[in-house]
Every structure is written in C-alpha cells, then in structure tokens.
Amino acid sequence: MSPLFLFLSFVALLSALGVVFAKNPVHSVLFLILTFFSLSGHYLLLNAQFLAAVNIIVYAGAIMVLFLFVIMFLNLNVDTEPHKPALAKIAAAVAGGSLLLILVAALKDVRPTGVPAGTAFNSQIGMVDQLGMRLYTDFLLPFELASVLFLVAMVGAVMLGKRETGERNF
Amino acid sequence: MLELPALGWQSIVIFVVFALSLLIATYCTYAERVIAAFLQDRVGPDRAGPYGLLQPLADAVKMFTKEEFFPGGANKALFVFGPCLAMITALMSSAVIPFGNNMSFGNNAFFLQGIEVNIGMLWIFGVVSLGVYGVMIGGWASNNKFSLLGAVRAASQNISYELAMGMALIAVLMMSGTLSLREITLQQSVAGEWQFWNIVKQPLGFIIFLVCAFAETNRTPFDLPECETELVGGYHTEYSSMKLGLYLFSEYVNIFVVSAVMSVLYFGGFNFPYQYELRDWLVSNHDWTLASAQNLITILGTVGLFAKIFAFIFFFMWVRWTLPRFRYDQLMRLGWTILIPLAVFNILLTGGLILFGVIQ
Numbered sequence: 204m205s206p207l208f209l210f211l212s213f214v215a216l217l218s219a220l221g222v223v224f225a226k227n228p229v230h231s232v233l234f235l236i237l238t239f240f241s242l243s244g245h246y247l248l249l250n251a252q253f254l255a256a257v258n259i260i261v262y263a264g265a266i267m268v269l270f271l272f273v274i275m276f277l278n279l280n281v282d283t284e285p286h287k288p289a290l291a292k293i294a295a296a297v298a299g300g301s302l303l304l305i306l307v308a309a310l311k312d313v314r315p316t317g318v319p320a321g322t323a324f325n326s327q328i329g330m331v332d333q334l335g336m337r338l339y340t341d342f343l344l345p346f347e348l349a350s351v352l353f354l355v356a357m358v359g360a361v362m363l364g365k366r367e368t369g370e371r372n373f
Numbered sequence: 374m375l376e377l378p379a380l381g382w383q384s385i386v387i388f389v390v391f392a393l394s395l396l397i398a399t400y401c402t403y404a405e406r407v408i409a410a411f412l413q414d415r416v417g418p419d420r421a422g423p424y425g426l427l428q429p430l431a432d433a434v435k436m437f438t439k440e441e442f443f444p445g446g447a448n449k450a451l452f453v454f455g456p457c458l459a460m461i462t463a464l465m466s467s468a469v470i471p472f473g474n475n476m477s478f479g480n481n482a483f484f485l486q487g488i489e490v491n492i493g494m495l496w497i498f499g500v501v502s503l504g505v506y507g508v509m510i511g512g513w514a515s516n517n518k519f520s521l522l523g524a525v526r527a528a529s530q531n532i533s534y535e536l537a538m539g540m541a542l543i544a545v546l547m548m549s550g551t552l553s554l555r556e557i558t559l560q561q562s563v564a565g566e567w568q569f570w571n572i573v574k575q576p577l578g579f580i581i582f583l584v585c586a587f588a589e590t591n592r593t594p595f596d597l598p599e600c601e602t603e604l605v606g607g608y609h610t611e612y613s614s615m616k617l618g619l620y621l622f623s624e625y626v627n628i629f630v631v632s633a634v635m636s637v638l639y640f641g642g643f644n645f646p647y648q649y650e651l652r653d654w655l656v657s658n659h660d661w662t663l664a665s666a667q668n669l670i671t672i673l674g675t676v677g678l679f680a681k682i683f684a685f686i687f688f689f690m691w692v693r694w695t696l697p698r699f700r701y702d703q704l705m706r707l708g709w710t711i712l713i714p715l716a717v718f719n720i721l722l723t724g725g726l727i728l729f730g731v732i733q
Contacts, residue, residue: 229451229513236506256495264502265532268509272528275513275521330491331552 208248215241228274232267239263251329382483390467390487397686398625399429405690412694436618444611448514455511456612456619462507463626466500469493470633471555473643473675477664485643485675486555493554494546497634498539501589505531507623508591508598512608523607526701527598530588533708534595538585540716541578544723545571545638548732554634558642564649570641574732577719579639581712586635588708590627593693597701632685633678640681643674 218241221234239262246255327333338346403418403425410417418425443449470493473485490496505528512524548571549557561570572579588595599607606612609620636642652670655661661669699707726732 227448229448229510233451233510252490252492253495256492256499259499260495260502264499265535268502268505268528268532271506271509271513272525275509275525331495332550 205248208245211241211244211248215245228277229271232271232274235270236263236267239267246329249329250327253329253331253334382481383487386472386483386485387468387487390470390472391464394464394467394626394629397629397682398622399433401625401628401686401690402432402621403429404686405693408687408690409694412691433618436615439614441614441616442611444516446516447611448516451510451514452611453616455507455509455514456616456623457507458510459504459507459623460619460626462500462504463623463630466497466630467633469496469554470630470637471558471642472633472678474559474667474671476668476671478668484555485671489553489555491551491553494542494552494557497554498535498542501538502531502535504589504627507620508608511612511620512598515608515611517611519604519606519610520608523598523600523604523610526600526604527591527608530591530595530597530704530708533705534585534588534712537581537708537712537716538589540713540720541575541581541585542638544575544578544716544719547720547723547727548574554637554642558637558644561641562644562648570639570644572639575639575719575723577715577722579635581716581719582635582639584707584712586631587689587692588704590624590631590689592624592628592689594696594699595704596698597704600698602698628686628689629682632682632689635685636678636681643671643678645674645677648674 215238218234218237222231222238225231225234239258243255243258243263246252246258406428407417407425409415418428421427421431443452468487469490471484471486471489475482475484477483508527509524512520512522512527515521545557546552549560551557551560557571560568562568587593591598597607598604599609601607604610609617612620648670651673652663652666655666655669656663723732
C-alpha cells in the first residue's frame, strides 16, 4: 500500500466521521466535501481521471453547493435542533448496526485477486476517450436508459418550480 | 515526441506561473483604476510613484495594517477559511493552462505548462465550480443578513451560469476530441495548413462562454453578490483588512485565469500567425538550429498569449465601467432562458456541421 493511499484513506475516514459527529450542519457539509475530495484522490490512484474530475464537478461543485445553500437558509442552530425521541434513536442504532453486521459478514472473506489471468490489464481504461467508447458501444442501452431517467427528473423539477397561474414572484 | 518534463522544470514553471498570477492580479487593481479614470475622463491614481505605479503597494500596506475585525456571533474558523478558500481555488486552475509550447536546451526539453493532463478542461471546470465555496462560507460565517444574501446569490448565480458555460465547452470538445488544453492549442495551428483559431468555428460558443465568464467571476454587469446598492457590500460586508484584500484579489486572479482559458480555447493560445514560416525562415536563411528557432517561437508565442490575456482583462474592465448592473431576475432569466437554450442549439449546430464535414 502506498503512503498516498494510506494518507487518502486516513483523510477520507476522518472527514467521514466528521460528517457524522459535527454539531454544526454546515461543518458536516464541509467535511462531506473533504470526503469527496479524498475519494477523488483514490480514483486518481486507480487511474480513473475522468471519474475523479466528474466526482469533483458534480458532487463537490454542484450538489454540495445546493446542500449548503439549503442548510444556510434553514439556519439550524444547536439550540433549535429538534430532540428526537429515545425510541427513534434506538431504532436508528439497531438498523445501522445490522447494516454494519451485514457489510462485515459479506466482506470478511473478500481477498484481492487482481486481474483475472488471461485478460490483459488496460491501464488506459479510465481515460476519457476509452470510457466514452465503452459507454457508447458496449453499454449504450443502460447509458441511454440512465439519460431517460435524468430527463424525467428534469421534467419533474421544472414542473415543481413552475409558476402557478396568477402567482407572482417578483 | 518529447519526454515528459522532469519535476525540476515543472516546479519552476509552477512557481513562475504562481508569481505571475499574483503580479498580474496586483497590477489589475491599478489598471482597473486607470481604465475607470480614462473612461470617466478623470486623472486616476497618480500620487504613489511615477504615474501612480506604486499604488498597489500602497494598497497592500493599507490592507495589511488595518484592524482585523471579527463580527459578533461569527463562526471564527470559517470566517478566516472563506477568503483563504477563495484565493486557493482562484490560484489552482492556472496549473493546467499551457502558457507556451516546448523549449529545449541541449537534451533537456520542457513545456511551459504546470501539469499536462488529459483532463485539463475538466480540471478547470471543476476548480471553477469550487470557487463559489469561498464566497458562500465567508458570507455565511459573517453572521450578517446582507452577507448571507450575497452568498446565496453567488451560489445560485454560479450554478446557473456553470451549466451554460459547460455546454459551450462541450461544443469545443466535440471539435477537438480531447480535453487536454495543450492538444486543443496545437490543433489550432498546424504547420503548412490553413488552420483557423476556434473563434472562427465557434463564434456563438465563445459569446456564451464570455457572458458566463463575467457571471462566474462576479464582475459587473453580473456582480449581484456584492451589489452595494442593495446589499451594503454583499458577501464581504463584514470583512476588513487582508481578508477583504484576499477576496478582492481572488477576483482579479480569476479574471486572469478565465482570460487565459478563453485565449487558449478560442484564440489559439500560444500560437500566432506565420509562426512556422518564421521558424523555417530562420533555419534556412540565418543558420539557426531548429531547436533555437523553436525556442524563439515559443517565447514569442508566450508573449503573444499574454498579449491576448491582457486584451481580455482590458475588455473585462471596459465592460465594468460601461454597462450598468443587471437586476437579479434579469440575470436569472438571461442564464436559464437565453444562454442555456443557445448553448444547446450551439451543440446541435456543431454536431450537424461536423456530421456534414463543414468543420473538421
């Protein structure tokens, strides 16, 4: 394991913990952005430059900005934080714990096998042109289906944001 | 094909680019005042040094020695972090810009570019999209309603204009077939061929990109996040001393970077007309070696690129002192209902022209 990998993993885990434990929601969002950055670093180590850049642009650059936007408007303070009932806390702990158990059980026997014998490892596979070629030839149908999904989401967002008849915003 | 440059050269190039960005940003503050004075028929700064050339230094001394003020109830860590982030993101994007072609001394060859990656354009786009955090965090941490409004305006404005900007870039990508800024530059001038700069092939895309660049750098007519007639000072209302200085400074660094990007993408980057003819003429008529002739071309190209950048910076300032500020709803309407459909149309048009072989 390279030192860079260890460092990135350390940052990723630490900032992910920060997301959960930060009292202030704005701090949580900033920790989440840091987590995305360290994940992008991992993608770079895996030679997936395109994925790294897109992760930054889409998650850190767009989605988290909107997150921050909403949280700033809500103006959540420590005093106004709603106190959840004990039952909800217990239920959340049980649900999260069982998820952890399943993940550990599923992953405990995993061994890194490397590239299967007989297939040449292509180090350029994460580059933009290779990825594009793959997406538009071998995976065309799933790719187009995903774009239909996006279209539906976009139409839905436009419908929600549409001005009702007679309503004026300015 | 040249070998990749050793780290030694790269770090020198990065250091020089870093110093140049700061120097140019410093003198942008001076240029802004001189151009404002020229456009408004005033004298402008002329006290500090000959022609007021030491004015940026005087400003820096003022900024550094002013009282540092923390508003009550402010989130101190984030209040300091905001301007730092604005400056970091502004300086980061110049790493992938090719400021010149290759130079060679003996066996050492190097590019006048920080890092040559095949995702150069995505890097720029990613860093630009991060630029809004500095403003948002600073505005929120100030604990002031005007700052918060400025921050929220900055966020929504940047997200809206990023879309059109990205789609204008896609049209360039469709022609170039590469994300590397160096490749895109080299494609705009091929030896022995009649090759046009991208502005000829992408006039509409360039205009969209230019308008979005104004919005992304928060320059007039789109400087709504710091609109003083409505929001006192916008996101930096509560800032003083060098923290305010960093915000103002990062704006000029951003202008420099975005001018460099526009020069590279649309105006041929470090290419200039008849460069190959000049090189061959030097080699055949004046007994220059090919390497030294190439070095001269590279230096001239870098000078040319900076001339293009300065022309764009002047344009930014010219527009600032010419056009009045937009209203916020006008800004949003321009972004969503005019620029984005235009950018989509531009993509379709480019695709059609490529399909029928009109361009490349």
